[in-house]
Amino acid sequence: MVRFIARRVALALVTLLLLSVIVFAISNILPQDVGRSILGPFAPAPEVAALNHRLGTDKPLLDQYAKLLKGMVTFNFGESYQTGQPVGDLIKSTLQNSAKLAFLAFLLTVPLGILGGVVAALKQGTLVDRVIVMLGLAGSSIPEFVTGTFLVVILGLELHLLPTLADWPPGSNIFQQMHYLLMPALALVLVYFGYIARMARAGTIVALESDYTRTAVMKGLSRATVIRRHVLRNALLPTISVIATQTGYLFGGLLAVELIFNVNGLGRLLVTAAKAKDLPVLQAGVLVIGIIYMIATLLADILISWLNPRVRLGAED
Amino acid sequence: MATGPALPTVDVGDPTAAVAPVSARRAARRETVRLLLRRPEFLIGVIVVAFWVVCAIGGDRIAPHSADFRDPFHGHSAPLSNGYVLGTDRLGRDVLSRIIVGSQDVLVIAPIAAAIGVGLGTLLGLLMGYYRGLVDDVLARIVEAFLSLPVTLVGLLTLVVLGSSRTTVIGVVGLLFAPIVARTVRAAVLAERELDYVQAARLRGENGLYIMGREILPNITGPIVVEFTVRIGYAIFTVSTLSFLGVGLQPPSPDWGLQISEEYSMIINGYWWTVLFPSLAIASVVIAANLIADALQSVMQR
Amino acid sequence: SGSSNSAATGIGGGGGGNVKVKQGGTLRVASIAPAGPLDPVAMVDLASYAVVAQCYEFLCYSGSDLKLTPGIAESWKPNADGSQWTFKIRQGVKWQDGTPFSTDDIVATMERMVAGGNSGLTGVIESGSVTAPDAGTVVFNLPSPNGNLPYLVSSDNPQTVITPKDFAAGSLVDKVPNGTGPWKLQSYDAKTGATYVRNESWWGGKTPLDKVEWTFFQDLQPQVVALQSGQSDAIVQFTVLGGEGLLSSSKISVIRLQSAAHREIWMRVDKGQFTDKRVRQALGYSLDRKAMIQSLFKGYSDLGNDNPFAPVYPFTDTSVPQRQRDVAKAKQLMSAAGVSNLSATLHAVKLQEIPDLAVLVKSGAADAGFNLNVSVEDAGPFYGKSWCPTQPKDPPCSGDAELGIVDYGHRGVPDIFLNAALSTKGVWNSAQYHNPAYDAALKAYQGSVGVDAQKAAAGKIETMLLEDSPTLFPYFYNYLSAHSKQFANIEATAIGHMFLAKAGRV
Amino acid sequence: MGESGCGKSTTAYAALRYLPANGRITGGKALIDGTDVTHLKTGELQRLRATRVSMVYQDPGAALNPSIRIGPQVEEAFTVLGHSDARSRALAALDHVRISDPRRVMARYPHQLSGGMQQRVVIAMALACDPQLLVLDEPTTGLDATVEAEVLDLIQALRTEMGAALLLIGHNLGVIRKMCDRVGVMYAGRLVEEGPAEAIFREPRHPYTVGLLRCVPRLGSRKEDHRLETIPGFLPQIGESLPACVFVDRCPIATEVCRTEPPPAVPVGQGRFSLCHHTDRIAAIPAPAAEASAPRAAQAAAPVLSLEGVSKTFKQAGHNVYALAGIDLELRAGETLGLVGESGSGKTTLAKTILGIHAPDEGGVMTLKGERLPGTVAERGREEKRSIQIVFQNPDSALNRSHTVRGILMRSLKKLAGLAGQAAEERLETLGQHVRLSSRHLDMRPRQLSGGLKQRVAIARAFAGSPRIVVCDEPTSALDVSVQAAILNLLADLQRDEGSSYVFISHDLNVVRYLSDRIAVLYLGRLMEVGPAATVFDPPHHPYTEALLSAVPRVDGEPTDRIRLEGEIPSAAAPPAGCVFHTRCPRRIPGLCDVDEPDLKEVEPGHLMRCHISVEELRRVQAKVVEPAEA
């Protein structure tokens, strides 16, 4: 188990390194004059050169990459081209809000998704099953910026049920903040419910058809006991890894949702940075999202192997 | 070792050994089609896709108006008013016509992007799964690194740097799909390469290329076809999200995602139809693609 | 629909609200986030202008009717030929940090304008042009006469906010909060917003509001939603297409300002397919301006007549006949020029309604036999590659597109449009328009004093530009701002300012 | 009993009303202790399952929940009965099924137990309620012969203790004969014959039963003596309309009446019936021709392949797995070398090493016809590749399902025989004839072929390049007995015609004995005994061989005293010191066997054995094990 975790962590570190290369490469595909694009076409050349010098964007690419790597370790990614603020601070503050939103969405989606999936599996082939499956599919087929906007109009402007924007008054406690985050979270729930329900359904069906379930039924256990003790535990293992992957992708889905609900989060930060070609923010933000994804999958892997005695105790014999 | 319901034969020359004398390939294909047609969700999916294919081919010829048509004084007409079934957009363009003509973009972009992703992903997946070892380790890390980033995010970053045009959007989305496909294909190859026929091929001295291309590849078309269908759905989804974020297709393309992104900020003014109908169009194709993929999966990967 | 608030009530410190408001309360304003650091000298976006102008003041203010009202300067007057302007400075002005205000601060600010290459003042003043003979006077000695100087040091030129003399170049307003204005910056975050509290020692007295909270957005839609759902009380600026709902809402009051903000369609006159003016005129005749205004602004816009004299300017000669859509004439001009089926790419910057405008131009032009291909570009590539021709070398406006649409913001006087965009060697002359007669007419206009003289000079230019059509001006759209009817006396300018000194709860 | 797919499991499940989602009981009754199961309510059915019936099936690994420890799983069977002392009862139950140290076992997860142990746990759970009926669906398929024998012993013992009725389903006729009092023979969803086991095995009264019994090689039967009997034709497809008598198409004594009238259940003795019109004409079924299927290989033939000191070590999770250790072996021209041993003893590894799939460790030498043979296929030339080919166990996996039979064979002809065009076509023709594939079969894909046909194709592929050596790794263990017989006949015929040598791996000692000229016994990667087939099967044997042989359930003859092997096969990663077999050897000499590893000595001409005990001693102690008379 320890070996396994150590290996997984080592691999994740290698991946992280590659990730940084990819991010750096993408943002430098085209040679560009950073200073010029910040200062605009009217700025005099010496000023542009001075800015390039200050930002280090006149250095060879390798040096710039080294700087990015160093930034990854020290969490010091330089300053935003756009606002001049330290990128680390920007990321920290926005990440916090995104994490709150993602967490809330997660909190809503996972139990719902699992419940939906399991119910669908237990009622396989019935109307209930079809409705759940189709709902999930429809939800994950409509881009979240569309569902989000319709939520705003219906729940917010027409029915006045929820705040339309995630701008909570300063000094709100965490529950008030959650109240403000509920609508954006719902937009995400609609999209991700389907994925999780699908996996949970598939896992449950496999478990239901397995020999050990047959054994349990033949022991004379009640259906409820069979499902609770024998089916669910094994059914949800594969779901965990999907959940982890989705957590990573959740941060990708935040891009649009945060714009619509004006959440001061990482997604919104990245979209604005992208439009402004604010490369330090972009690079750092993309890296952070990659790292979050990796941590999520790493944790899921460890959790799965810990839950799965075959892996956990594999080395013993 | 259970062999399932395989039927024993004993002596050839025995008349009962006869199997239907039709061409084998055709029979197999017919069986697959028959199984597919028995699934209502597959039929629904095919009908929806066929509908859009007809729209795409018909284009301007079947749409009530051309995609560029404008009725400037009837901007944002509600559905069924002023003679526009699905209403008009801010410039007075007929939403129905733009959805019909817009299907051309969708039906070109999504399959090409999906094909690029699936092609490249299959190649990578074959290499990783077949050679394993160092090749796998190195490629797997790269794939993993790509997988750790949401496609929309990398798409945004890349298109901001490259500038967006139809070609770059297709290329970027396609490339970004490759790692995802590679992972699926790799898993399929790993399972396949354990089968004895791969060993048999090696024992008669086939090289890796032959084994990958001629022995393994034909057997993993199931997951690849499924992946392709699923990717088509995601491509539509991704391109429209990119359009929303401002790095997708160019106006005045009637691309559905672009239509939504141009109009979504006006929903709050009560103009829901300009967004709802293209969204439904997107959803219909994505759902149809998924329904087909599901059906294919359960039939092809029996 | 939509209430118009064009009555000149004076702006900033100068004017005063005309509605009785309650004392106390907080106003929550929705705004686009500033695009860059809050450097008053280098800022370029409307959001920054408004944020900075809450605490920092101008010499004078350009109101919604384009009349100047006093600010830090109480009055101003030119010498006979307009080459020297003398400003009388208000007494009792204090810096928020306690240091006394002096005319040296104004001189230093103007020196920074020169050093920073302020687009409005370049060529108008030089280093040393501005002096402060005594504690109540500032004198501008201009190298050449300029009848419009006060506009160039008013809120029309947002960078000319007066900053302290020791305000180093590159200082950020949020890092060293200060100012002479009615509001003190209490907190600022470039991504989320700003809060201001009343400046108790402001020379203008006690503001009705206690506090102003500014929230930053990246998009228009959430701002409109915020105002509609009551999460914000005011929105600095919105466009018709995104905020149409606000125009008809009974709870919301809309400020509509006629402005000179416009889009310019340029055609290269020096090379390419548009060298023949008949072709350019044909494109002008193919535009359906009324339809454009209807589609893009629901009518909230003035018609343009292919010259930069907007109807809002008092000296615009409105007797010059309006160019109408006339496809037959356009076709006739085309065949006269011997051109058929002209194919060209129309470069458009991705900003607000410009992509839609491009689409409308394309479809209108198609009727006259133009085959235009729309290319919507991000600001970077557009300004860098398409917009501005190869001179001067530095800064490198290296673009050389023969046909494109570019944006121009509101100005209190059209001088900069006439100069930079149309005169020979003008720095933004994307059409490469070169007409000595025009240059002479421009000089005559600049030298003319008084509305009648100016109108006469303007009329000549208008006719000339209509004939040559190097650039097309389809419309001058209205500036729109909105706020909840629970508040009153909020004032806006077409350059993005929102002044709140008199604002308060009804 | 009955062939695969004839409805055995379905019958058992239907009796307990555990049917797949698409299954339904359409008629009839299933009485368990007088209760009609088909009409019970859910609660009653649960009660019935909890208290009166139990079931044990194939693949115990899958039957246990992988994520719950053994303890709770067994306890559950007691808690459902309302016992509060479930834990102590679970301990007792595990003890009852002869699990040593049950306390430790309860704390383990299923995957940490061997297959035999897992099956014991499942049995313990099944017995928790002291059932009146215990259904065993192939409880030992998938287990090693030695483990199978143990589990069967256990069931046998428990049955007498508990007085439960057993319903035992099996393919293996030996197992059925050994375990059962009464036997029902199923065919195509019908019970075609039923009666006391002894009577049915001695004197079958249905043509199908006769056929089944004749298919299996009896202990002692040899290829040079006679061919194996087969049952021609197929089991009818599910969904086909069945003829009046379901067996008519394959029946050697069918007459017109069999097609028109369903056969009645004819009483054929005390408590016996047979579903046949012609129970009186059973004797008319032609007896197997005593035609030899292959000549005995010349003992003195020159070796085609020889291995000297070949070892194979796998690296796994940081430690070494010594799968083969110092194998010295010769394969002579035209002979069949049988390779036997328990699961994990290294048979497949040895086969793959010969084939060049695994490179042997440094130091081992393989020579092919006197030439040194490179370790891996990649280093071998075409001639060498051509010379050594394989027939895999599972024909489904061995054939590429997207190629046609023709494509598969043509490719092998091209790569191995270097043939193309007309020459290849001609050779394909003869090859097809040799394995008796018709040209119609050539255009089919594997999934359209039955298991037996697939295995023929696999064999044809191996023979495409006229190999010197064909490795057959359990080529028939995935097949039904009747198909197995046909394949064995085919292999024997091909060897006669082509003169190839076989390395033949099988768990079924009867099959090995039938086909092999010489036999090698492997244990933990070491050769324990090598010698001519008859010599190895006759005493004196190595104690390990002795144990293997005594575990074989016999279709004919009386059960013998079993030699029980204690414990489980040790891990190849940590082989015991001394003689690797000493930990389980019933005849070990303490102080010698656990210290010194014996050499492989020639004890009789051509008969080598790795044992400290002298041949004479072995011969003496093993003498009482009498070889049963040949059938």
Ligand SMILES: Nc1ncnc2c1ncn2[C@@H]1O[C@H](COP(=O)(O)OP(=O)(O)OP(=O)(O)O)[C@@H](O)[C@H]1O
């Ligand atoms: N759920 C099912 N759906 C369709 N056909 C089925 C199903 N279960 C079993 N069958 C078919 O019913 C027939 C009898 O199957 P069954 O499993 O009872 O055979 P069996 O005698 O137990 O075979 P084996 O020896 O291989 O276990 C087979 O042809 C099988 O394909």
Ligand SMILES: Nc1ncnc2c1ncn2[C@@H]1O[C@H](COP(=O)(O)OP(=O)(O)OP(=O)(O)O)[C@@H](O)[C@H]1O
């Ligand atoms: N690739 C491998 N890596 C590690 N260990 C292996 C590998 N292949 C086989 N082994 C080990 O080598 C030993 C011999 O395995 P092998 O498959 O040769 O046994 P076998 O006699 O063929 O068994 P069976 O009767 O089950 O087929 C076993 O302990 C097995 O776990």
Ligand SMILES: [Mg+2]
């Ligand atoms: Mg069965």
Ligand SMILES: [Mg+2]
């Ligand atoms: Mg093996």
